[in-house]
Amino acid sequence: MDRCTTPACQSAREIFEELKEHYDDHNLYFQTTGAVLEAANKIGAPHHLKLILSQPKNEIMIHCPVQMDDGSWQLFKGYRVQHNNVLGPYKGGIRFHPEVKLDEVKSLALLMTMKCALTHLPFGGAKGALRIDPRQLSPRELQRVTRRLTASLGTNIGPDFDIPAPDVGTNAQIMAWMADTYANFAIPSQKINAAGVVTGKPLEYGGSFGREKATAQGLMYVLDELLPELGIQRTYNELSYSLIGYGNVGSWTGRLLQARGSQLIAVMDHSGAISNPQGIDAEQLAEYVEKTGGIVNYPAASAISTEQFYQTQVDLLIPAALEQMVTIDEAQQINCRVLVEAANAPTTPRAENHLLEKGVKILPAILCNAGGVVVSYLEWKQNRQSEQWEASLVDARLQTTMKAAAQRVIRMAERLNCDMRTASFAAAIEHIEKVYATRGVFP
Ligand code: NAD
Numbered sequence: 001m002d003r004c005t006t007p008a009c010q011s012a013r014e015i016f017e018e019l020k021e022h023y024d025d026h027n028l029y030f031q032t033t034g035a036v037l038e039a040a041n042k043i044g045a046p047h048h049l050k051l052i053l054s055q056p057k058n059e060i061m062i063h064c065p066v067q068m069d070d071g072s073w074q075l076f077k078g079y080r081v082q083h084n085n086v087l088g089p090y091k092g093g094i095r096f097h098p099e100v101k102l103d104e105v106k107s108l109a110l111l112m113t114m115k116c117a118l119t120h121l122p123f124g125g126a127k128g129a130l131r132i133d134p135r136q137l138s139p140r141e142l143q144r145v146t147r148r149l150t151a152s153l154g155t156n157i158g159p160d161f162d163i164p165a166p167d168v169g170t171n172a173q174i175m176a177w178m179a180d181t182y183a184n185f186a187i188p189s190q191k192i193n194a195a196g197v198v199t200g201k202p203l204e205y206g207g208s209f210g211r212e213k214a215t216a217q218g219l220m221y222v223l224d225e226l227l228p229e230l231g232i233q234r235t236y237n238e239l240s241y242s243l244i245g246y247g248n249v250g251s252w253t254g255r256l257l258q259a260r261g262s263q264l265i266a267v268m269d270h271s272g273a274i275s276n277p278q279g280i281d282a283e284q285l286a287e288y289v290e291k292t293g294g295i296v297n298y299p300a301a302s303a304i305s306t307e308q309f310y311q312t313q314v315d316l317l318i319p320a321a322l323e324q325m326v327t328i329d330e331a332q333q334i335n336c337r338v339l340v341e342a343a344n345a346p347t348t349p350r351a352e353n354h355l356l357e358k359g360v361k362i363l364p365a366i367l368c369n370a371g372g373v374v375v376s377y378l379e380w381k382q383n384r385q386s387e388q389w390e391a392s393l394v395d396a397r398l399q400t401t402m403k404a405a406a407q408r409v410i411r412m413a414e415r416l417n418c419d420m421r422t423a424s425f426a427a428a429i430e431h432i433e434k435v436y437a438t439r440g441v442f443p
Pocket residue numbers: 166167168169170215244245246247248249250268269270271320321322323342343344345369370372373
């Protein structure tokens with residue numbers, strides 16, 4: 001088991017002792033809080049801010065009874081964690097996955113607070129999850145589950161209060177069902193704005209151009225800014241990369257890097273791992289996964305083991321699947337120059353220390369994958385104005401926002417002489433601290 005031994009965890013432990021909360025350093029929530037509090041210490045953040053950030057404002061737990069197509073009943077457990085809303089309405093994805101746990105959702109909600117603050121969006125942080133395997137459900141069952149979940153969340157979500165979006169296991173169709181359910185409950189005067197209750201919707205129903213690929217597109221702008229800072233002077237067509245996960249974020253990252261000329265060498269997802277030293281066609285692989293549900297048996301590559309996947313030499317290794325996939329075991333095998341965190345919290349603290357010691361640079365998730373929430377914000381703005389903007393306008397605003405956030409991280413890393421993850425949290429916390437300083441803490 002990967003144990004956390006960093007000073008960050010020490011300061012998190014002290015805060016949790018003060019709150020009389022049991023501290024467990026294997027737990028993702030404590031690892032994430034530890035890293036955030038380390039950054040807070042580096043900028044001398046006040047004690048009350050550290051207390052506020054160490055726990056979410058609201059933790060909502062629901063149970064949804066739903067009838068299956070065969071007439072049987074199942075009860076699904078769901079969570080919505082609202083971490084902080086000092087900057088604006090809560091914002092964060094909804095995940096459908098059979099193994100979600102409350103502490104994982106709390107961790108992801110905290111990261112959303114950090115991400116929105118780093119990008120200077122007028123949103124706070126939240127995350128939701130339903131313990132369910134969407135691959136095992138028929139489309140009719142999935143629709144009933146989604147509508148029941150939305151009804152159960154009730155007024156805990158809303159376009160001015162808490163705005164979910166797609167995440168692992170959810171997509172634009174699920175967002176459309178959520179928005180439609182919410183709209184059916186809305187009073188007549190609020191129906192016009194009801195679709196703004198979620199983002200990541202289909203284009204025909206309040207969606208934004210550019211949202212589907214937004215997370216990966218934002219990552220491209222981060223790489224444009226940060227690779228030269230890391231001393232990687234090669235052009236994109238000289239770079240090789242591998243991907244963990246080939247869902248929304250992974251497959252779009254694969255396609256956009258390929259469009260820039262980089263070469264995809266290896267991919268791993270829930271179904272297996274494949275490689276081709278001559279390059280894997282990211283577009284064709286996306287079509288294959290769309291049809292079959294996974295990368296396994298993709299004909300134009302060879303099957304490899306998980307160990308071989310991590311040992312594959314690449315310039316960029318890009319986790320785009322689940323949390324804590326890169327532990328010390330994987331870190332010891334990894335053979336890349338830069339770990340680009342497209343997924344949330346993919347690297348454990350011990351793995352991170354090991355990678356940094358062996359000279360691997362790590363680009364942190366709250367910067368790398370912020371493009372999704374940036375375009376979600378633009379979709380929410382379009383919904384409020386009953387408009388649909390041109391793709392080029394959305395993309396230009398995404399680029400400006402991502403480059404500004406990347407520059408904030410670079411400046412903070414120089415100022416504190418620290419790694420990029422600490423710098424990204426520090427820049428986010430400094431922004432939140434300034435807002436609390438002007439607003440005060442009620443009462
Ligand atoms: P997705 O459901 O579209 O894809 C998830 C991928 O992870 C799939 O390819 C799946 O096969 C793979 N996977 C699952 N279990 C695995 C395992 N054990 N080993 C290897 N691969 C495994 O999800 P997504 O929306 O692409 O999200 C991926 C990550 O990006 C998550 O951390 C998510 O929180 C984060 N993220 C997503 C968005 C977004 O806009 N979708 C925005 C910001 C961050």
